[in-house]
Amino acid sequence: MKQFRTAYWGLLVAALVLVAMIAVARGAVPLSIAAVLDALRGRGDATAIAIVRDLRLPRVLLGALVGAGLGASGAALQGALRNALAEPYLLGVSGGAAVGAVIAFSIGVSTDAAITLASFAGGVGAVFVALAVSRAGGRTSRADLRTLLIAGVIVGAFANAAIMVALAGAQPNTVRGALWWMMGSAADATWRSVFWLFLSTLLVGGALVYWAREIDVLALGEDTAASLGVDAERAGKRAFILAALLAAATVSAAGLVGFVGLVVPHIARGFGIRAHRPLMLAAGLIGATLVVAADLAARTVAAPTELPLGAITALLGVPFFLVQLRRLS
């Protein structure tokens, strides 16, 4: 196993810090570097202070947390399921969360907290349904990790159908809200949403990192894991649920930000990292950098119109992924 060189860590952290600084400095309103620095310290023009401290800063932090959560979640899933194409959204998390959000929109609920809770509940609910489906498909009553991905896809498809039925007769208001949510956006970031996502990323991400050794063993195969004294089903389920919770937390904070969970772990592995503890940490850093950069593009490329964040991450992520695929083959 090739060791991850220390220099790379410095590089990854430096890249994130640099992109985050550019993202705070740039936006729809041109502000000089001096004005941004003053605003950060609470000096100078009140409008500039409001823009930098209440709009850009929480937005950049939220983007970073979303990217970190999705990257780490993807790295854990790809290891635990031994499938390089696994990603959090494939497990029904995104579909379930979207159903939760759409239900909230169509019954006229609009407070941030309610939509966050509804989508989180939907995402978690879908994951447990996927677990139940994979158990039903097995010969025994135990969940089959191999069928989990398929179960997730099926739950996701069902969720999509439910969303379409719910939106078919909805008022334009509801459709617009739901569509915007599904395209992913960090525009509604507040200090409160940053705090909650930070807390859940710390707890769930911390738990994943704590159990990273088990994922290493799982990645070797279930039989090997069993011979090494690890209960593969139990460990796999734990990794699965934690990764899904992490992804559901990001989705409830910023909607669907596609492709990050799939692409970022591959980029991290491109640095030669194999063990899952450093892999998840590196994927977290890279994911954070990618989403902050994508959000910067989303709000500046066509300003004052904003582009959907989820589309930008996919546009940036796919070329990375293709380069990675070529290198692997």
Next chain:
Amino acid sequence: MFFGRVIVAVSLVAVGLLGCDKSSVPTRFLRDDFGDSVAIPRSAPSRIVSLNPATTEMLFTIGAGSRVIGRTKYDLYPDSARLVPELGDGLRPNVEAVLGARPDLVILYASQDNRPAARRFRAAGVNTLAIKNDHIADFRRTVSILGAILHDSARAQTVIDSVTRTLARVQNATRGSQRPRVFWHIWDAPLITVGSGSFMDELINIAGATNVYTDITGPSGPITLEDVARRDPDFILAGPVGDSTIRADPRWRIVRAARSGKVLVVDTLLVARPSVRLGEAAISLANQLHPGIIR
């Protein structure tokens, strides 16, 4: 006299004498459609961002056009409004771009998806007015609120009176005539029409006709072509694009009005906004439905 007018206008929209400013002269407040309180500053706002085509039209008509410093990309009337910098969308607006224009008043449409933006404008200390403008009564209410905030209630009242008088004139002219049943084609895929919750339904009635879809209670709703055929309207109202779709698509032949060419092409920029041209819109509709009935 001047104060009297302001107070009358303000009392129309439920008021409280809530706060005092430094010089202990009371600043009046009114409540907007999000239930938030909006200050009526002692001097009229001079940097207004209007994020709704209807309120932009109203501001220009009551003589406050020079105070408008930002608009959405859809605010194209009057022509002079096009000279005002465009700040993006009116629904889920770009908060940073709006704040960057340094407004002292932001006006936006009170739909649920605008709540976060309104909250942010307030948090940044900008006076914010969220107004739901769906009915003809809302038009009167909105103009009167704008008049109060701009300290020109007289001019606002003139605008309201002239539109109200024109609408009454059209209603009187069409009163005795036969009332055709009409279907208003808003959008083709999916097929959407006007419901009784819209000022467009009110316009149909004033212009001397009846909407076949009054059972849709919202401003609009999706329907099926078969159902349109079943309700068998006498006329179809449609914009230029809808009109060409109806002519080109053979499926529309199942609707008698489409088959017999009874499609009335309406000017969507004129009749689709609950604003200062409501009177003009009613006249044009009435003349299309009952040729020559009013001048």
